[in-house]
Amino acid sequence: MQLPIEEIMPSLIARLREHPNAVLVAAPGAGKTTRVPLALRDEPWLAGRRILLLEPRRLAARTSARYMAQALGEQVGETVGCRVKMEAKVGPRTRIEVITEGVLTRMLQADPALEDVGLILFDEFHERSLHADLGLALSLQTQNLFREDLRMVVMSATLDAAAVAEMLGGVPVIQSEGRAYPVETRYLNRQMSGRLEPNVVQKIREALTQDEGDILVFLPGAKEIRRVEAGLLESSLPANTVVAPLYGALSQDAQDMAIQPGVAGQRKIVLATSIAETSLTVEGVRIVIDSGLMRVPRFSPRTGMTRLETTRVSKASADQRRGRAGRLAKGVCYRMWTEQEQRGLTAHTTPEIREADLTSLALELAAWGVDDPAELAWLDEPPKAALEHAQELLIQLGAMDSGRKITSHGRELVEMGLHPRIAHMIRAATDRGLTEVACELAALLGERDILRGRAHLDADLRLRLEALRSVGQKGVASLAGVAVDEGACQRIWQEASHFKQRWVNRQKENYEAGDPLSQIGSLLAEAYPDRIGQRRDSGKYLLRNGRGAVFASEQALAYAPYIVAAELDDQGTDSRIVLAASVTEAQLEEVCVKSIEEETAVWWEKSSQSVRARKRKRLGALILRETPASQADPEAVTAALLSGIASEGLGLLPWNRSARQMQERLVFMHRLDSAWPDVSDEALLAALEEWLGPHVHGCRSRDDLSRLSLTAILEAMLSWKQRRELDEHAPTHIVVPSGSRIPIDYSSPQSPVLSVRLQELFGWSQTPRIGMGRIPLTLHLLSPAQRPVQVTRDLASFWQNTYFEVKKDLKGRYPKHYWPDDPLQAIPTNRTRPRS
Incomplete structure (x- = not known):
C-alpha cells in the first residue's frame, strides 16, 4: 500500500547521501516507522552496516519489527531484528535492528564508535524520554569524535523541529503531510463531574449507538482500564462487541489481540494507556474517546523519591490521540473535557529529563567519562539538583567515589543494564548466595502491585514474594484470603526467571542460614539504603535520610523496629509507606557496615x-x-x-x-x-x-x-x-560628706545613680562626677525614712532653689531631725542630729 511518507523519501535519501543528519516530521499514519528503514537499507553509504531504529516502547518495537519483516516475507530475526528487554531476535543477516532506547545506551557504552552501525533512527522523539535524550547526546558525541560517517535521523509526528535541527548542526527539516481523514471533535458541554470511569463507560455506550467502527479509549493507567472494562462487562453491550485492554504489563498475545484487526462482524473496544498514542496503529479504529489524562513519573530531589502522578495531557498529545480516529477513514474524537479546558492545556508534555530520577543517567555519564553534562549537546540539560541527588545515591551504593568518579563496582552496574539500585542489590546478592530471591524482588519491584482488594493495603513485600513464588512454582496462588493477580504473577515470574538465567550462575556458595525470605529486608537495604526506617514511639518511622514515613493502615509490619521502604508516596511531611519489608538491626550492621x-x-x-x-x-x-x-x-x-x-x-x-x-x-x-x-x-x-x-x-x-x-x-x-x-x-562606692560609703547603681549605664539621705550631703556644693569627669551622678535624695524626696543631677541648684521647700515638708514630718537654714555650712550627718 502506497503511504504518504514515500512522497518525501527521495528528499530524505538525497539529504543523507550528502549530509550525516536530518530531521523528519511526518503526521501519524504516514508510515515513517516502517517504510524509512526499509527504503534506506541498501544505501551505499551504509557499507554493509546496520540500521538502528529506536522505539520508546517494547510493544511498538516488536510490532514495527514484525510489520517490516512481513513486508519482506520474512520472520523477525532475519533481515529485520528486534532487541527489547528480556527478548532478542537478531541474526547474522540482520540489517535493520529495532531496539528500545535503553539498548542504544548499552551499545554505546560497549562500543563508543558503533563500528557496525551506519544509521540511527530516533522514532517518536517528541516523547522526549530520558533514554532518548541521553542516546542522542551520546550519539552526537560519537559522531563528532569517532564517526563522521555515522548518520542520524530524528523522526516525529509532533516536535519542536527547529530546536532539534539546530542541535544536529542546523540541518533542514523534511516534512511529510501524511494522509489523514477528517476527524470530528466533540467536547463535553460542561465540565465532567464524578469519577472518571462511569463517565467513560457512558460515553462508550453513546459512541456505540451513534457512530461506526471500532473504538480506542485513552485512559491514564491499568487501574482505570480494569474499572472501565468491569463497568462495560456489567452492562449489556451489543452482541459481537469485544473489549480489549492494551497496556505495557499485558502479555504479548493480549497486546497483539488489541492492535490487530477485529473479526468481521465484530466491534472492538480497545482500552489503552498512552502506549497507543504513537508508533503503532490499532487496526479498525474510527472512534477515539480521550479521557485527557496520562500517568507520568515525577521525581522529587528533596525526598529522592519518584511517584506516578496523574496529569492532563498536552495539546500535542491530545492531537496525536485524535489523529488515531482518522487513519483509515473519517472518524470522530470524543474529548472528556470542555472547549474552555482545551484552551488551558500546555502545548507539549514536559520532557522526562526535567522531572525524572536521574540516577541511571548520572551513572551512564560517569561511565562515558563526562564530569560536566554541559560537555554534551542537550535539548534540555539535566537539572543540577536532581543530578547531584543522584550522584549522592551512587556514592552510597559504591558506584561512585567521593570525587564523583565511577568505580569498578559502578562499571559492573552499568553493564547489568538495570536501575543502579536494583543492579546493586542483585550484585550484592551474588556475593551472599541470595541471587534467586534478589531476582524475584527485582522483577516484583519493576511491575505494578500483584495484590488486589484489601490485601493491597498491606505494604509487606514478603507477602507479595510468597504470592509470586506460589503462582510461579505451583501455577496458582495458595495464600488464604489474599486476592492475587495471577496473570501479573506469571509475567513477573518469567522476568525473574530471565534475571536468574543471567546471574544465578555467578553467585558464590550460599552461606546464608535459614529462610531466604527472611533476607528480603537486608536485600532491600542494599537497593534503598536511604530509605531504611526506624520506628519511633509515635508509631511513625524516621528514615535514614531524615524524612518521616508512616503506614497508612494498621498492619503487623507497622510494629517492626526497622523497615526498608521500597516505595513511598512522597505526600506531606510524612510519606505513606506503600511497599516495605522488615529488617533486623544485625542485618543492617552487616549490610551497612561501611556507612x-x-x-x-x-x-x-x-x-x-x-x-x-x-x-x-x-x-x-x-x-x-x-x-x-x-x-x-x-x-x-x-x-x-x-x-x-x-x-x-x-x-x-x-x-x-x-x-x-x-x-x-x-x-x-x-x-x-x-x-x-x-x-x-x-x-x-x-x-x-x-x-x-x-x-x-x-x-x-x-x-x-x-x-x-x-x-x-x-x-x-x-x-x-x-x-x-x-x-x-567607675567606682563601686563614693564617700559622701557624712563619711558614709555609698554604693553607686550602674543598672542604667547612661545615668548611674547615687541614692543617699539628704542630710549626709550638707556641705557638698556640687554634684559628684565619674567616668573621667564626664558623667554627673543622678542623685536620689532620700528622707530619714529612706524615701526619695528629690532627684537631681544639679546639687548646687537644688540647695539654692528647692531645698527650702523640701526642708519645710521634712521638718514637719521629722521634727527631731536636723534641718539647718544653710545646708552648705551645716554639718553633714548620718544620724538624727550631728554630734556636738
Whole structure:
C-alpha cells in the first residue's frame, strides 16, 4: 500500500547521501516507522552496516519489527531484528535492528564508535524520554569524535523541529503531510463531574449507538482500564462487541489481540494507556474517546523519591490521540473535557529529563567519562539538583567515589543494564548466595502491585514474594484470603526467571542460614539504603535520610523496629509507606557496615541541667544503639555546656550582686570608650566561647557552674591599664560628706545613680562626677525614712532653689531631725542630729 511518507523519501535519501543528519516530521499514519528503514537499507553509504531504529516502547518495537519483516516475507530475526528487554531476535543477516532506547545506551557504552552501525533512527522523539535524550547526546558525541560517517535521523509526528535541527548542526527539516481523514471533535458541554470511569463507560455506550467502527479509549493507567472494562462487562453491550485492554504489563498475545484487526462482524473496544498514542496503529479504529489524562513519573530531589502522578495531557498529545480516529477513514474524537479546558492545556508534555530520577543517567555519564553534562549537546540539560541527588545515591551504593568518579563496582552496574539500585542489590546478592530471591524482588519491584482488594493495603513485600513464588512454582496462588493477580504473577515470574538465567550462575556458595525470605529486608537495604526506617514511639518511622514515613493502615509490619521502604508516596511531611519489608538491626550492621558511624554524642540536657554523653552507633539520621559514655572529649563537653547556656540564657550562671555590678560598670565604661569590652547580655551570649570557655573546663552541670566567680571572670577581660582605671572612673562606692560609703547603681549605664539621705550631703556644693569627669551622678535624695524626696543631677541648684521647700515638708514630718537654714555650712550627718 502506497503511504504518504514515500512522497518525501527521495528528499530524505538525497539529504543523507550528502549530509550525516536530518530531521523528519511526518503526521501519524504516514508510515515513517516502517517504510524509512526499509527504503534506506541498501544505501551505499551504509557499507554493509546496520540500521538502528529506536522505539520508546517494547510493544511498538516488536510490532514495527514484525510489520517490516512481513513486508519482506520474512520472520523477525532475519533481515529485520528486534532487541527489547528480556527478548532478542537478531541474526547474522540482520540489517535493520529495532531496539528500545535503553539498548542504544548499552551499545554505546560497549562500543563508543558503533563500528557496525551506519544509521540511527530516533522514532517518536517528541516523547522526549530520558533514554532518548541521553542516546542522542551520546550519539552526537560519537559522531563528532569517532564517526563522521555515522548518520542520524530524528523522526516525529509532533516536535519542536527547529530546536532539534539546530542541535544536529542546523540541518533542514523534511516534512511529510501524511494522509489523514477528517476527524470530528466533540467536547463535553460542561465540565465532567464524578469519577472518571462511569463517565467513560457512558460515553462508550453513546459512541456505540451513534457512530461506526471500532473504538480506542485513552485512559491514564491499568487501574482505570480494569474499572472501565468491569463497568462495560456489567452492562449489556451489543452482541459481537469485544473489549480489549492494551497496556505495557499485558502479555504479548493480549497486546497483539488489541492492535490487530477485529473479526468481521465484530466491534472492538480497545482500552489503552498512552502506549497507543504513537508508533503503532490499532487496526479498525474510527472512534477515539480521550479521557485527557496520562500517568507520568515525577521525581522529587528533596525526598529522592519518584511517584506516578496523574496529569492532563498536552495539546500535542491530545492531537496525536485524535489523529488515531482518522487513519483509515473519517472518524470522530470524543474529548472528556470542555472547549474552555482545551484552551488551558500546555502545548507539549514536559520532557522526562526535567522531572525524572536521574540516577541511571548520572551513572551512564560517569561511565562515558563526562564530569560536566554541559560537555554534551542537550535539548534540555539535566537539572543540577536532581543530578547531584543522584550522584549522592551512587556514592552510597559504591558506584561512585567521593570525587564523583565511577568505580569498578559502578562499571559492573552499568553493564547489568538495570536501575543502579536494583543492579546493586542483585550484585550484592551474588556475593551472599541470595541471587534467586534478589531476582524475584527485582522483577516484583519493576511491575505494578500483584495484590488486589484489601490485601493491597498491606505494604509487606514478603507477602507479595510468597504470592509470586506460589503462582510461579505451583501455577496458582495458595495464600488464604489474599486476592492475587495471577496473570501479573506469571509475567513477573518469567522476568525473574530471565534475571536468574543471567546471574544465578555467578553467585558464590550460599552461606546464608535459614529462610531466604527472611533476607528480603537486608536485600532491600542494599537497593534503598536511604530509605531504611526506624520506628519511633509515635508509631511513625524516621528514615535514614531524615524524612518521616508512616503506614497508612494498621498492619503487623507497622510494629517492626526497622523497615526498608521500597516505595513511598512522597505526600506531606510524612510519606505513606506503600511497599516495605522488615529488617533486623544485625542485618543492617552487616549490610551497612561501611556507612555506620560510631560516635560519642555530647549534648546539654535541659531537664537535668547538665551535659550528657553517650556512645552511639549511627546510620545517617538513625541511632541504632547507644550506651552511657564514661569518658567524653573535654572540648565536646565544654561545647555542649556553652550550647546549653546559649539556649537557656545567662541565667544559668551564678550572678550575685558583685558580678552584676561588675558587668554594669563595664557596660558604663564601654559606652564612654568602645575600647572597653562589651559585656552586655547580648554580647556575652554571642561570645561565650571567648570569655567563658577558658573558665568552665571540668564543669558539666549547673551545680558546677555555681562555683564560678563571674566577677573575677569579667575582670579577666580587662587589660592591666583598664583594671587600674576602673575604680577611678567607675567606682563601686563614693564617700559622701557624712563619711558614709555609698554604693553607686550602674543598672542604667547612661545615668548611674547615687541614692543617699539628704542630710549626709550638707556641705557638698556640687554634684559628684565619674567616668573621667564626664558623667554627673543622678542623685536620689532620700528622707530619714529612706524615701526619695528629690532627684537631681544639679546639687548646687537644688540647695539654692528647692531645698527650702523640701526642708519645710521634712521638718514637719521629722521634727527631731536636723534641718539647718544653710545646708552648705551645716554639718553633714548620718544620724538624727550631728554630734556636738
